Amino acid sequence: MNTMRRSEKKPQMAYLGPQGTYSHEAALAAWRNCGFGTAEGLATTSDAVLTPGATAASAAATSASTTDAVAPVSAAAPTPVATFTPPAAPALIECASIGEVFELVDRGRVAYGVVPIENALEGSVNETLDAFAFTSGALIVRELVLDIHHNLIAAPGTGLRDIRSVASHPQALAQCRRWLARNLPNAVTIATTSTAEAARDLQPGEAAIGTALAAEMFAATVLEEQIEDHFGNQTRFVVMGARMPAPTGNDKTSLALFMKEDRPGTLLMILAEFAYAGLNLTKIQSRPTKRALGDYMFWIDVEGHADDLSLKTALDSLRLKMREVKVLGSYSVAQAEAGV
Numbered sequence: 001m002n003t004m005r006r007s008e009k010k011p012q013m014a015y016l017g018p019q020g021t022y023s024h025e026a027a028l029a030a031w032r033n034c035g036f037g038t039a040e041g042l043a044t045t046s047d048a049v050l051t052p053g054a055t056a057a058s059a060a061a062t063s064a065s066t067t068d069a070v071a072p073v074s075a076a077a078p079t080p081v082a083t084f085t086p087p088a089a090p091a092l093i094e095c096a097s098i099g100e101v102f103e104l105v106d107r108g109r110v111a112y113g114v115v116p117i118e119n120a121l122e123g124s125v126n127e128t129l130d131a132f133a134f135t136s137g138a139l140i141v142r143e144l145v146l147d148i149h150h151n152l153i154a155a156p157g158t159g160l161r162d163i164r165s166v167a168s169h170p171q172a173l174a175q176c177r178r179w180l181a182r183n184l185p186n187a188v189t190i191a192t193t194s195t196a197e198a199a200r201d202l203q204p205g206e207a208a209i210g211t212a213l214a215a216e217m218f219a220a221t222v223l224e225e226q227i228e229d230h231f232g233n234q235t236r237f238v239v240m241g242a243r244m245p246a247p248t249g250n251d252k253t254s255l256a257l258f259m260k261e262d263r264p265g266t267l268l269m270i271l272a273e274f275a276y277a278g279l280n281l282t283k284i285q286s287r288p289t290k291r292a293l294g295d296y297m298f299w300i301d302v303e304g305h306a307d308d309l310s311l312k313t314a315l316d317s318l319r320l321k322m323r324e325v326k327v328l329g330s331y332s333v334a335q336a337e338a339g340v
Contacts, residue, residue, distance in 0.1 A: 013239075014104045014113040017094030020196030020214030026146050026237040027092055027114040028213075102131045105138045105240050113138070118236040118283075119148075122171065128238075129287055129299055132328045133256040138240040140254055140329030148233040150176050150195075152224040153215045155202040160223055163187050167198035168209035176209055179227040236334065244330055247305040252282065254328040257298040257318065258289065269321060270298065277314040279304055305330040 015027035093110055095101045101113040117128045132140070150172055154163065166173070166180060167190040173180075180187065187207070192198040195210035199218050202208060207223070215222050259266050274281055283301035304311040306327050319325045 012091040012093075012111055014093040014095050014101045014110045016098055016101055016115060017096065018194055018196045019094060020199060020211060020217045021194050022146060022148060022211060022235060023114065023116060023237070024092075024094075024196070025211055025213055026116070026144060026235070029146060030112075030114050030142065030144055030237070030239050031092075098125070098127045099131065102136045102138060102240070105242075106136055108242075111241060112141070113240045114237055115240065116235050117143075117238050120232065120234045121175065121230060124285060126287070129285070130290075132240075132254070133287065133297065133299065133326065134290065136240075139242065139244050139327075140238045140331050141241040141243070141245050142239040142331050143236060143252070143334040144239070145234050145236050145334045148228070148235055149212075149226045150209050150228045151212055151215065151222045152207055152227050153199050153202065153210055153220045154207040154223050155204055156219070156221050158202075158204055158207070158221070158223070160184070162205055163207045164205040165190055166207045166209060167192050169193070169195050169198070172209045175229060175233065176227050178229045183224075183227075238329075238331075240329070244306065244327075245332070247307055247330070248332045250333050251303070251305040251308075251330050252333050253302050253304060253306050253311060253330040255298075255300045255302065255315075256324075256326040256328055257300060257322055258324040258326070259297070260321075260323045262295070267298070270300075270318065273314045273317050274302060277310045279310060279314060303333075 013027060013031065016023040018024070093104065095104065095113075098115050101115050104110045105113040115128050115131075116125050118124050132138070150168075152160075152166070160183070163184055164186075165188045166184060168176075170191045172195050173189050173191065180189065184207075190198075192208075195208070196214045196217075198208035199210045199214040199220055202218070202220055208214075208220075209227070212222055212225075214220070257270060271281075280303045281300060282303060283299070285299045286296045287299055289295045289297050302311065306312065306315070307330070315325055315327070
């Protein structure tokens, strides 16, 4: 009889919830298009299967309560039924915060986590940057860029002229301000904790701004598509895991660089090492180290893989001059993903 320890079973992928948000779409896209649903990626026959909507708390409780149990593995075992199952839905764990996603990955409760790291309009997600730089041992193993399109969602049978209020996350409301002023000038706007929460249980006369996925989940209707004021809005998400992928020939590496001391020319010295190696930087941002006022580190994204000779040489040179050079991951460069 083929047996395995339940302690080896892991919920597969954690993401920032709730269901129906852009983070949920990114997790589904990572599963569908980035190879995490294959034997080479994430899923194996011995992995625990958790349906969309499972929470981090329930995953942790299941893991803790079955640590020493032994159970047979059967290919015919029934799969739990979810209340909503998107096409090719993976085993996802919904988390209440970015920090919770990192915690599940760092503790080995899940194999991978998906978090937002940068938005074209709002800039970097500092909570994600700081977790990678200061507290987490997880590595970035993949990135993906999601096109952000806001939709006006309402209960079935509701027309545009029936709408008295529009609810959504404050950022989504702000990004559709001109469209709302032009098309629904008398509607009251209501801020919610997420775009998905706004679309839940819509009543006649109420509308929400959110994803097409949320409309499908909550049996609502998309009245208007792509109502955002700024076209070309995109969010960059990263998938984190425990092991760095092999080079693909089209890679990017993220770094956290910590100075020994604040002195003139430090940034120039850092840039010179990459310039001498012929390496192109795609991002550079300073972040406070949280040790003292005015004490900063640098987050850098550079083209190439940490195993490439040119980048290895530059990093070895920087290690002689910096207090710490932390490699946060090397991963293939993203292509834009359409929403689910």
